[in-house]
Each structure stands twice: as C-alpha cells, then as structure tokens.
Amino acid sequence: MEKQEIRTFGRRHGKKLSIRKNLLIENILPKICPNESESNDILEIGFGAGEHVRELAQEYPNKIIIGAEPFVNGVAALLSAICDDNNEIRPEYKNIRIFPDDVRLILNQNKFKFSTIWILHPDPWPKARHEKRRLLAAEFLNLLGSNLKANGQIIIGTDHWEYYDWITEQVKNTNLIICNSKIETIETRYQKKNMAHTTETKYIILTHK
Ligand SMILES: C[S@@+](CC[C@H](N)C(=O)[O-])C[C@H]1O[C@@H](n2cnc3c(N)ncnc32)[C@H](O)[C@@H]1O
Secondary structure, eight states: OOSOOOOOSOOSOOSOOOHHHHHHHHHTGGGGOOOTTSOEEEEEESOTTOHHHHHHHHHOTTSEEEEEOOOHHHHHHHHHHHBOTTSOBOGGGTTEEEEOSOTHHHHTTTOOOEEEEEEESOOOOOSGGGGGGOTTSHHHHHHHHHTEEEEEEEEEEESOHHHHHHHHHHHTTSSEEEEOOOOOOOOOHHHHHHGGGSOOOEEEEEEEO
C-alpha cells in the first residue's frame, strides 16, 4: 500500500496461540501464500475463522481459493482446520491459499483476476465516528471491480441492514451494478454469534456495468 489506508479491521491478535498453531503459522502458512502464476479464481475477504473458505475449497476442488484475513487467530484457526494430526494439509484443502494481511495490499497490485469475490459480514463500524473505517466504500468497490474477471461477481452478505443500505448507496458511485440474485451459504461463526439479536442476512451481488 503506497498511500496510508484507513484501518478497516479491529485487533490483529487475540488470545495466545497454542504451540501447534504457532508451528502451523511458521511452517505451513509460507507454503500457501497466493501465487500470481496460479489461476486464482475465488477470493474471500475477511474470512474470520475460515469456515466458508473451507466450504468453497470443497465445492470447487479444481479452483484456487484465496482467503485474506489480518486477524492472526483467525488465520491460525483456518490453518488448524485444514491440517491433519501430522500437520499436513488435508487433500480436500490443497486448493486454499492464505493472505494473512489487509486484502488491499494484494488488490492494489492488480495482479489477480477473480471470477468471484466473497465478503461475508464485513465489520459494520456502526458508530458515526467510525464510518470512515467501513471497507466497502465506493473506492474499494471499484478496486474489487478492477480485480474481477469480465463476467465475475462480488458477493456481499451482511445482517447489518443499515450497512447494507449504505453499501447500496456506495455502489451508485462505482463502475459496478447490483444484479438481483438469491444466494445460499453456510452460517459463518460471526453470523451464528449474532443470530439472537440481529436480523436475517441480506446479500448484494455486484457485476461490472
Ligand atoms: C465481522 S468479521 C466477519 C468474519 C467472517 N466473514 C464471518 O462471517 O464469520 C469481519 C472480518 O473482516 C476482516 N477484515 C476487515 N478489514 C479487512 C481487510 N482490509 N482485509 C482483510 N480482512 C479484513 C476482519 O479482520 C474480520 O475478521
């Protein structure tokens, strides 16, 4: 990132990691960094603990799935879930790549072209003074568009309806349009945690104009 970007995520570290998770970060993570020479088809931004990334990996075994997440404990949780007891990547997860940082660092390089970009439950930053931290502002949506294949789709899901409305307003100032499709996904950890006091998840699917 050349210009100073506003931080869109909260903390980078949570509780202390186990010895195994630290080992996975040291030994496995460097081996599964995104590689521009592969045909990188699917990107998930802010994967949390990575359950949806795993779902995608199994649904699309012939596609490379890149997950981006700056929260180290989330990265460790995904590594732990995709590795077996010998700390080897399970065969069904060999198509997962992890970028353990702010996704804008790779998107700004414009080296990838994705067919699908997923963003499930982006941080809503509900307080007015934090609005500038919202990731899905028009400028970022255009950045996603420039990393999207011609007929590609950006799929956004949020149960924060005020953020949903805000995103739809942002889209008006981009090169993207909302196409009206229904989508079925698994419940992510964030979604489950918030079920008791939130509303259903709404989806926005974007394509190039
Ligand atoms: C509310 S959580 C949702 C996590 C997950 N998608 C789920 O549904 O359980 C939002 C996630 O987005 C990540 N995030 C925020 N800004 C990001 C950025 N610029 N690049 C990549 N991830 C980001 C945060 O670290 C956080 O884990």
